[in-house]
Amino acid sequence: xxxxxxxxxxxxxxxxxxxxxxxxxxxxxxxxxxxxxxxxxxxxxxxxxxxxxxxxxxxxxxxxxxxxxxxxxxxxxxxxxxxx
Numbered sequence: 001x002x003x004x005x006x007x008x009x010x011x012x013x014x015x016x017x018x019x020x021x022x023x024x025x026x027x028x029x030x031x032x033x034x035x036x037x038x039x040x041x042x043x044x045x046x047x048x049x050x051x052x053x054x055x056x057x058x059x060x061x062x063x064x065x066x067x068x069x070x071x072x073x074x075x076x077x078x079x080x081x082x083x084x
Contacts, residue, residue: 007077014054014076021050032074058084 011032018034019027025040036042042050051067054060058080066079 007081010080011073011077014073014080017053017057018050018073021053022046030073032072032077034073035071037071054080060084 015027015030015032015034019025019030022040022042029039034040036047036050051070054076055062060080060083062079062083066083070076070079
């Protein structure tokens with residue numbers, strides 16, 4: 001089972017990855033509850049690029065259904081923890 005410290009570290013890593021991939025969002029505007037679409041209108045190529053980086057970095061093999069339900073940083077973390 002993951003400790004809260006591990007989850008917090010993973011959350012920070014994913015937020016940093018998100019900010020670096022998207023490129024136009026200040027780090028301080030992103031939290032674990034950030035909703036990609038509602039909060040920043042992130043769709044299509046930017047979101048796909050972010051999700052692909054998550055997939056490669058954390059060696060995931062998610063199903064299309066896994067990706068379809070992800071809308072927040074927290075949900076990305078849940079996917080990483082569930083698949084590793």
